Amino acid sequence: MSEMDWVPPSCEAVALLPAGRRWDAVRTSMVVARRAFEMLDVSERCAAIVDPLTAAAYWLVPAGQVSVVPQWERLGRHVALLGPGPGTHYVGVPSALRHAGPGLHWRLPRDWSGRYLAQPHYLGAILASAIRFAHGTAALSSPCPVCVGEPSRTGEAPAGGRSGPAEPVPCCLEANPACDHATRSPANRRRT
Structure with a gap:
């Protein structure tokens, strides 16, 4: 099994899973996420978790990858990295069958690639552009x-x-x- 082949549980409930074991997570606001979706839907076509309650979106990336992408440091005010480190971060992961709200759900692009994990280098570059679109060029x-x-x-x-x-x-x-x-x-x- 490839590191990009992870799939969420198929149970009906939301599973609270630890980041940093099978995957790391990247969290941003829905303001930034909406801009990122516009670009990612055309090229990356991976799934993202949407949390309407907190107006946040999460992308999951292969475990250990958030620490090897240098541009994450620049995105720090607008992006949270959840992975290994002091303390364990847990992410609510919806069932693979939950593709719409209300509540926590997977957002799938129209031409979905079938992947639940994003490529971290590419995601970092797209999020940098999305932050500039959402908050202006001085944001980074x-x-x-x-x-x-x-x-x-x-x-x-x-x-x-x-x-x-x-x-x-x-x-x-x-x-x-x-x-x-x-x-x-x-x-x-x-x-x-």
Whole structure:
């Protein structure tokens, strides 16, 4: 069985299942989810859990995958990652037969792929676009050009060196703190 082949229980009740074992979960608001559905329905065509009570949507991704996608860090204000870590997060998972409300249900695109798990890298990119559509371009910072993670607000890494003292100081890029530290290490500094 492939890691993408997971299926929900077929019982009539909602099952409360722990994230981080068979899958991790990605939660966002329905405002963002509606925009994401428009894009995902055309390409990814995977299922999502809709919770009308909390106006939230959940996508399930293969276990251990939320920690390996660098762009999740940038989406932190708009997306919650539920997976392994301190404390166990539980997600209400509706029956595979429940495709409409009221209450917790699976949202399936018209041309559904048959998958209940989303591809995390692709989902992260789509959610970044959906957040910008829903909340404007200022809702997300620009990613670090080195690792695509969250940039530092205080430090900047030089984008290039100068060929001589008369040349203007090069523009700077905001970088992730780890990348910023690496670019400022003595071995990587350029002398002008």
